[in-house]
Amino acid sequence: MSGRLSRREAIALLAATAAMGGAPALAVPRRVDREVRFGLTAVVVRENIRFFDRWRAYLESRIGRGLRFVQRRSYREIMELLETGDLDFAWICGYPYVQARGRDILELVAVPVFEGAPLYRSYIIVADDSGHGSLAELRGGVFAFSDPDSNSGYLVPRAMLARMGENPEDFFRVTFFTYNHAETVQAVAARVADGGAVDSYVWEYLARKNPGLAGRTRVIGRSGLYGFPPVVARRSVGGGLFRAMRGALLAMKNDPEGQVLLNDLALDGFGVHDPAIFDGIRDLTGVLARAKG
Amino acid sequence: MRPPRALSLSVKLPLTLTAVVAGVAFAIGLAVVVQERERIRHDLQDRALLVAKSIAANVSESILRNDYWSAYKALALVAERDPGAERTRVVTGAVLDPQGRVLAHLDPGENPLGQALATEGPFERRRVGELLARPQASVFWDEAAADAYVEGAVPVRSADSVIGYVLLRLSTEEIAARTRAAAMTVLGIALVLGVVGSALGAWISRRMVQPLRALAGGMESVGRGEFSRLPSATARDRDEIGVLVDSFNRMAAELAEKRVLEQELRTNERLAALGRVAAGVAHEVNNPLAGLLASLDNMRRQPDDPAVQARYLPVLERGLNRIRAVVQALLAELGADAPALSDSGCLNDLRELMIAEIGDRPIDLLWDVKLADVGTCAICRRVQHAVLNLLRNAVQAIPEAGTVRFRAAHEDGRLVFEIEDDGVGIAEPDLERLFDPFYTTRPAGTGLGLWITYRVVVGMKGEIEVKSEPGRGSRFSIRLPMAAPVAGPLMGAAE
Numbered sequence: 001m002s003g004r005l006s007r008r009e010a011i012a013l014l015a016a017t018a019a020m021g022g023a024p025a026l027a028v029p030r031r032v033d034r035e036v037r038f039g040l041t042a043v044v045v046r047e048n049i050r051f052f053d054r055w056r057a058y059l060e061s062r063i064g065r066g067l068r069f070v071q072r073r074s075y076r077e078i079m080e081l082l083e084t085g086d087l088d089f090a091w092i093c094g095y096p097y098v099q100a101r102g103r104d105i106l107e108l109v110a111v112p113v114f115e116g117a118p119l120y121r122s123y124i125i126v127a128d129d130s131g132h133g134s135l136a137e138l139r140g141g142v143f144a145f146s147d148p149d150s151n152s153g154y155l156v157p158r159a160m161l162a163r164m165g166e167n168p169e170d171f172f173r174v175t176f177f178t179y180n181h182a183e184t185v186q187a188v189a190a191r192v193a194d195g196g197a198v199d200s201y202v203w204e205y206l207a208r209k210n211p212g213l214a215g216r217t218r219v220i221g222r223s224g225l226y227g228f229p230p231v232v233a234r235r236s237v238g239g240g241l242f243r244a245m246r247g248a249l250l251a252m253k254n255d256p257e258g259q260v261l262l263n264d265l266a267l268d269g270f271g272v273h274d275p276a277i278f279d280g281i282r283d284l285t286g287v288l289a290r291a292k293g
Numbered sequence: 294m295r296p297p298r299a300l301s302l303s304v305k306l307p308l309t310l311t312a313v314v315a316g317v318a319f320a321i322g323l324a325v326v327v328q329e330r331e332r333i334r335h336d337l338q339d340r341a342l343l344v345a346k347s348i349a350a351n352v353s354e355s356i357l358r359n360d361y362w363s364a365y366k367a368l369a370l371v372a373e374r375d376p377g378a379e380r381t382r383v384v385t386g387a388v389l390d391p392q393g394r395v396l397a398h399l400d401p402g403e404n405p406l407g408q409a410l411a412t413e414g415p416f417e418r419r420r421v422g423e424l425l426a427r428p429q430a431s432v433f434w435d436e437a438a439a440d441a442y443v444e445g446a447v448p449v450r451s452a453d454s455v456i457g458y459v460l461l462r463l464s465t466e467e468i469a470a471r472t473r474a475a476a477m478t479v480l481g482i483a484l485v486l487g488v489v490g491s492a493l494g495a496w497i498s499r500r501m502v503q504p505l506r507a508l509a510g511g512m513e514s515v516g517r518g519e520f521s522r523l524p525s526a527t528a529r530d531r532d533e534i535g536v537l538v539d540s541f542n543r544m545a546a547e548l549a550e551k552r553v554l555e556q557e558l559r560t561n562e563r564l565a566a567l568g569r570v571a572a573g574v575a576h577e578v579n580n581p582l583a584g585l586l587a588s589l590d591n592m593r594r595q596p597d598d599p600a601v602q603a604r605y606l607p608v609l610e611r612g613l614n615r616i617r618a619v620v621q622a623l624l625a626e627l628g629a630d631a632p633a634l635s636d637s638g639c640l641n642d643l644r645e646l647m648i649a650e651i652g653d654r655p656i657d658l659l660w661d662v663k664l665a666d667v668g669t670c671a672i673c674r675r676v677q678h679a680v681l682n683l684l685r686n687a688v689q690a691i692p693e694a695g696t697v698r699f700r701a702a703h704e705d706g707r708l709v710f711e712i713e714d715d716g717v718g719i720a721e722p723d724l725e726r727l728f729d730p731f732y733t734t735r736p737a738g739t740g741l742g743l744w745i746t747y748r749v750v751v752g753m754k755g756e757i758e759v760k761s762e763p764g765r766g767s768r769f770s771i772r773l774p775m776a777a778p779v780a781g782p783l784m785g786a787a788e
Contacts, residue, residue: 142406144362174407176361183362191402192365 035066036241039078039090042147042180043229044265045205046071051264058261062248063241073179075149082106088237089245094227095151098282106232109242110249110270111277114201118228118273121200122152124160124221125188132195135160135221141194143172144187147179150199151281156223157197159284162291182206182213189216201228205266227277231270246272303502307494314490315483322479329475333468334443338432340381341445344371345461346430349449352388356396356449356457361406364388364397371461372399384442384462391455393425420444421460428455434465441465504538511541515548563729578620581612588612640664640701643677647684647697655694662701664708676753676773679746683712683769686742689735690716690767708773715766719759727759746771 038059040046052069060067070087072078075096081087083105097106111118126132132141135157145168146153154177161171168175176193178184181202188196200222206214231249233242252258253269262269348367355363372383387410388397398404404411410421420433428448435442442462449457588605595601644660651658680699687697691714700711719727726732728747750757753773761767 173405174361176359176406178362187362187365190365190369192362192397192406194405 035068036063036089036245037068037070037081037087039070039072039081039087039092041072041075041078041090041092041229042150042153042182043091043093043199043202045182045202045209046180047182048264051261054264055261058252058257059245059248062251063244065241065244075147079149082232082234085234085236087234088241089231089233091229091231093147093150093152093229094278094281095155095285096149097230097232098278098285099149105235107235107237107242108272108275109231109233109246111230111273112228112265113268113271114228114266115204116268117225118271118277119225120152120228121225122156122223123198123200123203123219124157124195125185125198125203125217126195126220127188127191128216128218130194130218133220135195136164138195139166139171140173142174142176142192143168144184144193144196145175145177146181146184146196146198147177150181151226151229151284152199152223153181153184153197155281155284155288156226159287160221160223162287167291185213185217189213195220199229201266208266224280226280227273230278301502302505303495303498306498306501307491310494310497311487311491314494315487318483318486322476322483325479326472326476330468330472333471333475337381337463337465337468338434338443338445341443341461341463342430342432342447343445344463345386345445345447345459348386348388348461349447349457349459352397352459353449353451353456356388356390357451361397365401368397368399381467382464384440384464386459386461388449389421389458389460391425391457393421393458396457424458424460428458436465501534504534508538508541511545515545574620578616581615585609585612640677640680643681643684644699646681647688650685651688656688656691657696659696659698661699664701664703675749679749679771680710680712682742682746683710683771687712687714687716687767687769690714690718692717695766703775704772706775708775710771710773711768713766713768718763718765719761719767720763724759724761728757 038056040052046052056067056069070078070081072081075093078087078090078092079096082090089109097103097108114120124135124138126138132138143157145157148154158168161168164171178187178196181199184193184196184198185203185206187193196217203214203217203219231245233245249270250272252262348371351367352364355361355367368386368388372386383399386399387395387404389410390396393409394407395404395410396406398406398410410417424431424446430445430447433444433446435444441464443465444460444462446461447459448455449459585608588608592601592605592609640662644658647658684697684699691697695715698711698713700709700713702709723734728743732744747757750771750773755771755773758770758772759767760770
């Protein structure tokens with residue numbers, strides 16, 4: 001009886017450690033026709049393991065290859081795996097994509113269509129019963145960013161502050177990263193942070209799938225529209241696999257099984273769009289660079 | 294003086310045993326509960342420290358990286374409770390930086406990041422101050438607080454420097470709950486022991502008290518002088534009670550034997566007295582016999598001498614008169630003098646005698662003789678005497694008016710006489726000594742009549758039986774074998 005709680009806690013803490021301490025990528029022996037690696041980041045809510053099992057099976061049957069979803073805590077880790085060739089595809093944020101390094105090694109496969117367009121926003125959220133009505137009122141508070149390489153979770157709010165002539169370090173008392181849009185919502189709901197910046201798609205997804213959590217937060221700021229986090233491929237992926245993956249994703253909205261999966265993702269479908277939709281993000285980096293300079 | 298309490302041993306013994314068993318169980322139980330409570334407290338305290346330490350190990354990296362969200366998650370995981378499964382509740386928990394500012398807190402709304410702990414009072418502020426001044430693992434109890442807790446405080450170290458503190462407060466509410474559970478268990482055991490103890494006590498006391506009660510009953514019988522119906526106490530064990538029971542049984546047997554010996558002795562004394570009477574009678578009769586025989590001898594030798602005749606006849610007459618006087622005196626003494634029965638001894642003579650004896654008193658004499666032709670007159674004189682004695686007693690037992698029944702018959706090859714009256718009856722103590730010689734309840738009685746009757750019947754190998762109820766009358770029954778009435782000399786004076 002006495003050891004029970006501590007044992008449970010020990011396990012819980014172990015799990016917590018594994019979740020936050022970026023474990024190194026598993027060394028996987030390369031072989032011909034190895035399974036396709038598909039990296040996932042915080043742009044989607046990754047907690048629904050069963051959904052990703054179904055999507056994996058769907059994609060495998062469409063591309064005719066084994067496929068594995070690979071999760072890492074931060075965008076940066078996923079980017080590194082793409083660079084080293086350990087990942088073939090990834091669903092990443094537009095910000096790492098527009099960064100020079102991303103442009104060189106990545107190729108746009110498809111852009112999700114959310115609420116009719118391949119676009120999304122950044123939401124500034126506060127706790128539901130918080131008195132704050134705008135980002136400016138969060139001065140001196142605690143603010144949660146999602147990821148240093150996130151557009152909606154970091155770049156956009158920083159740019160907002162920069163336009164106000166502020167930077168996060170001075171404007172807020174404390175800031176921290178949750179490395180997960182959904183957890184940013186949790187941090188704000190639990191009042192660990194006074195405010196946070198999240199992907200509008202993730203917040204809307206949570207509002208639909210987990211209203212108990214999203215309902216405890218309130219959107220007080222909406223940014224302009226930016227290119228939706230795209231699915232990219234490393235340039236060295238063969239043309240056959242590239243085409244197969246793009247075809248599979250684009251075809252999802254046309255067959256019933258794919259439609260069910262898209263419905264679970266709260267997306268309209270995947271489309272091929274001009275990379276110019278991400279120019280807005282690149283402009284933001286310019287704004288920040290000017291603010292710093 | 295206090296009146297003696299009347300509780301039976303069979304109640305007192307099990308009660309005492311139950312009380313002792315319950316008392317011991319309760320005392321031990323109390324000690325166990327107290328010890329268990331101490332153990333639970335230690336257990337909880339150890340847990341608070343252990344959990345705080347494991348959180349400290351986990352948040353060290355988060356603190357270095359300013360990853361407050363991870364630190365919060367580490368705390369929240371610990372505080373998370375499976376609904377209903379855990380009794381240990383985390384009251385609150387916090388991660389502080391070396392200056393005491395909040396890095397993570399389970400109540401983030403009240404304790405914002407980067408600010409000093411929102412403590413409730415000066416006492417807690419001092420506690421935090423002491424902790425910051427002396428960074429080492431410590432435990433702190435506050436059971437006076439509304440939400441009583443035990444706090445484990447552990448510094449978070451990186452390399453050699455303290456980079457923060459973890460405070461974890463566990464609710465002490467489970468101490469009471471677990472102590473209560475332990476107390477219930479102990480109480481249950483005490484109850485079971487009490488029940489077993491009283492059952493055992495009841496069993497033991499029954500084993501002990503049963504022979505004691507038998508002994509007490511036996512003692513009472515001895516006190517009343519009854520030896521014949523002594524309850525035989527049996528001892529189960531060779532213990533003190535067993536020895537006592539054995540001793541009592543031996544004593545009772547010896548008492549009974551002594552009484553038999555006394556009765557025999559009394560009988561012998563009576564026989565000796567009778568012997569003396571007989572010896573006296575013989576002596577009185579014998580004295581004149583020598584002179585009479587000598588006179589007779591002289592008269593035979595000189596049958597024709599008138600002088601001899603004249604001289605000895607008066608001597609003879611005097612001697613015989615003397616003997617007659619002695620016998621008559623004895624008969625008068627024995628009360629058997631009156632009737633002169635014919636040699637044939639007819640039963641009807643007895644009837645005539647009785648009618649004469651009753652005279653004009655209002656007593657009915659019912660005569661029922663069914664002896665057929667064996668001859669109502671064929672009864673020997675000794676039996677007639679015995680029956681006559683009983684008939685006379687019957688008449689005498691009737692105070693004024695009444696009925697005397699006589700019945701004579703053959704039954705099952707035996708001669709049966711029944712003499713029944715509705716007179717005063719015979720009292721219980723008199724019944725026992727009814728046939729003793731010289732025992733009488735009548736002032737004028739010799740005490741020899743029934744004794745003679747008894748001797749006659751016994752001498753003929755017959756039986757005599759008495760049934761009597763004081764105030765309602767008596768019935769005497771004599772049963773004689775058919776061959777008997779003519780046989781056997783009678784030792785006694787009635788013939």
